[in-house]
Amino acid sequence: MARETVADMPEWCTVEVAMSVLGGKWKMLIVKYLLDGACRFGALQRALPGITHRMLSRQLRELEADGIVARRAYAQVPPKVEYSLTPIGAQLCGVSSALEEWGGRYRRAASAAAPAAGRAAGGAPEPGGTSGD
Amino acid sequence: MARETVADMPEWCTVEVAMSVLGGKWKMLIVKYLLDGACRFGALQRALPGITHRMLSRQLRELEADGIVARRAYAQVPPKVEYSLTPIGAQLCGVSSALEEWGGRYRRAASAAAPAAGRAAGGAPEPGGTSGD
DNA sequence: CAGGATCCTGTGCGATACTG
DNA sequence: CAGTATCGCACAGGATCCTG
Numbered sequence: 001m002a003r004e005t006v007a008d009m010p011e012w013c014t015v016e017v018a019m020s021v022l023g024g025k026w027k028m029l030i031v032k033y034l035l036d037g038a039c040r041f042g043a044l045q046r047a048l049p050g051i052t053h054r055m056l057s058r059q060l061r062e063l064e065a066d067g068i069v070a071r072r073a074y075a076q077v078p079p080k081v082e083y084s085l086t087p088i089g090a091q092l093c094g095v096s097s098a099l100e101e102w103g104g105r106y107r108r109a110a111s112a113a114a115p116a117a118g119r120a121a122g123g124a125p126e127p128g129g130t131s132g133d
Numbered sequence: 134m135a136r137e138t139v140a141d142m143p144e145w146c147t148v149e150v151a152m153s154v155l156g157g158k159w160k161m162l163i164v165k166y167l168l169d170g171a172c173r174f175g176a177l178q179r180a181l182p183g184i185t186h187r188m189l190s191r192q193l194r195e196l197e198a199d200g201i202v203a204r205r206a207y208a209q210v211p212p213k214v215e216y217s218l219t220p221i222g223a224q225l226c227g228v229s230s231a232l233e234e235w236g237g238r239y240r241r242a243a244s245a246a247a248p249a250a251g252r253a254a255g256g257a258p259e260p261g262g263t264s265g266d
Numbered sequence: 267c268a269g270g271a272t273c274c275t276g277t278g279c280g281a282t283a284c285t286g
Numbered sequence: 287c288a289g290t291a292t293c294g295c296a297c298a299g300g301a302t303c304c305t306g
Contacts, residue, residue: 187270214269
């Protein structure tokens with residue numbers, strides 16, 4: 001068992017609940033994209049550069065099991081499946097934008113501190129500098 | 134190499150930037166706790182139920198390298214080290230609260246859908262139910 | 267009290283190939 | 287076009303012991 005403990009976690013760690021559902025490399029990205037509107041499997045894959053067919057499929061199924069996304073399959077000859085956010089999934093809008101805003105701010109700071117080297121080897125984004133917005 | 138690509142990622146995925154820094158099981162929890170104010174290693178460990186000495190140490194060092202937390206060591210005989218958030222780290226406040234809010238809402242929904250079984254085996258939090266805020 | 271080193275394990279994530 | 291099965295690696299996360 002890994003993270004089937006949503007309703008099982010103590011009161012104090014609601015963020016842990018959220019992270020357990022949105023954790024991983026792709027979940028948030030998928031959600032963020034679906035916030036723009038429902039779309040097909042193929043469209044999603046095209047939208048997530050780097051994700052494999054298998055991974056997208058798996059993440060989608062997990063999100064579905066978690067009640068975040070809804071799956072609508074059309075009984076056609078060329079299979080067509082549309083994914084969309086459930087109401088609770090749509091409410092991730094706030095999380096997504098907060099993450100986006102901070103991410104942008106952080107990257108800006110990181111770029112300012114290490115214009116040509118990312119931050120791999122200690123290039124921390126200058127704590128007391130560019131972050132003053 | 135895993136995630137030393139902060140300043141290296143394309144424009145569209147700021148959330149990926151954020152997730153790469155805050156991903157993992159503990160980062161967000163540590164940040165969330167530090168948002169309450171600076172505190173010592175021991176206090177943090179006591180505050181994070183389940184985290185090991187080693188893990189906390191490692192996560193803290195990673196967060197420090199990422200410029201999220203600041204470390205202040207006192208040259209005393211019983212070593213005393215205080216951790217706090219850097220300015221950019223403190224700005225995670227919004228992310229943290231968004232996550233908390235959604236997490237709470239999600240758990241509420243999950244509990245409503247599966248009052249006695251979590252959601253391990255398909256207990257998704259009723260898409261069209263309690264989520265109507 | 268803080269933190270590093272070593273060892274071990276589960277699983278997240280990915281490449282490829284096959285099915286309907 | 288969408289989904290699944292198998293295989294495999296690398297890494298996140300953890301237990302334990304050792305140092306200043």
